[in-house]
Amino acid sequence: MIFNNISEAEKDPILGLTEEFKNDLNSKKVNLSVGVYKDDKGNTPTLPSVTEAEKEILNQNISKTYKPIDGDKEFTEKSIQLVAGEDLFSEINNTSFGLNTPGGTGALRLASDFLFQFSSKSKVWISNPSWPNHKPIFEASGFKVDIYPYFNSESNSIDFESLTSTIKKIPKGDVLVMHGCCHNPTGEDLKAEHWDEVSDIAKSNNLLVICDFAYQGLADGLDDDANGVRKMIRNLDNLIICTSYSKNFGLYSERVGCLIYNSKNESNCAPVLSHMKKTARSNYSNPPAHGSEIVKFILSNNSLRDRWKEDLNNMRDRIKNMRKLLVKELKNKGCSKDFSFIERQKGMFSYTGLSKDQVNALKKNNSIYIVNSGRINIAGLTTANVEYVANAINDVI
Known part of the structure; x- marks a missing residue:
């Protein structure tokens, strides 16, 4: 049978890290690998506009055909x-x-x-x-x-x-x-x-x-x-x-x-x-x-569309704020590397330039999970963990 000769496939580089993160017992652990938006409490909430839409859709009893x-x-x-x-x-x-x-x-x-x-x-x-x-x-x-x-x-x-x-x-x-x-x-x-x-x-x-x-x-x-x-x-x-x-x-x-x-x-x-x-x-x-x-x-729906735009604006503003805070914290630590480019970048991700060895050190020493390329999900940062992350990055530079 062909099944007897199949070896395990390589783990997905991002989803594999998520499994490691789940099994990490460090209370300070931070997952900056997976590409999902998180709020300042570290949660991925359902948008208020989406919740409202789902209520209305449920009331319409739309067919599941x-x-x-x-x-x-x-x-x-x-x-x-x-x-x-x-x-x-x-x-x-x-x-x-x-x-x-x-x-x-x-x-x-x-x-x-x-x-x-x-x-x-x-x-x-x-x-x-x-x-x-x-x-x-x-x-x-x-x-x-x-x-x-x-x-x-x-x-x-x-x-x-x-x-x-x-x-x-x-x-x-x-x-x-x-x-x-x-x-x-x-x-x-x-x-x-x-x-x-x-x-x-x-x-x-x-x-x-x-x-x-x-x-x-x-x-x-x-x-x-x-x-x-x-x-x-x-x-x-x-x-x-x-x-x-x-x-x-x-x-x-x-x-x-x-x-x-x-x-x-x-x-x-x-x-x-x-x-x-x-x-x-x-x-x-x-x-x-x-x-x-x-x-x-x-x-x-004009009303819900406007509310969704507000939800979207809030997400975008939080991401931009986290970029500014991370750059500020790294600068305050006297980091030898200039990370000001992070503030200029757009969206959820930043290519930090961290090496694979530095990424591994962050995981081993601080339970901070980043993909090997050095890409971080800015939306995984919060006001509660950004200083911890900045300290850890400064330590491995």
């Missing part, structure tokens, strides 16, 4: 509208569609499986560094994955010159994966003029861009965070956007995502949608419904 393969039409339209904004949405209404997917990961895998059917010789290019799951997702479909430069660890900033010089050489027809905002793991986002140049290169080289857009609203605001994506919608002939509602709605376990396709050629939409639905059918059949009902309900 299957959703269509591509999900609820109103949900996907609201998703496109959120990404594109009111004005642009009216322009692309007939040249775009969406599929409700099991989270952002489901959207990425659906895009990958679909593309491999029609372009199996293409290569997928991801940033260096990137979200650890990007490479396995595309490789699982059969793609070969390569990297383009993104981050300069010496200057703790984007190496835009190397980025552009590399993507200019990417063969026509290859796939370019971009982070829409809150780059994971670095927290360093492209500037407006960067998006213009990358978009122009992608168009002239006939590259297919997949934009992973998992953190809208957590950098600078819903519209500001979408500026780069909207530039690409306007400029590129074809674009795939993979959105997630795990972070900005706090719907992690509900698995709510959306794959959005936009084309300058309206006649592309029907055949592309038909094959994406066929691919989804053989993968997960149809999407989970509860989370998408919540998102749809909130985005369709």
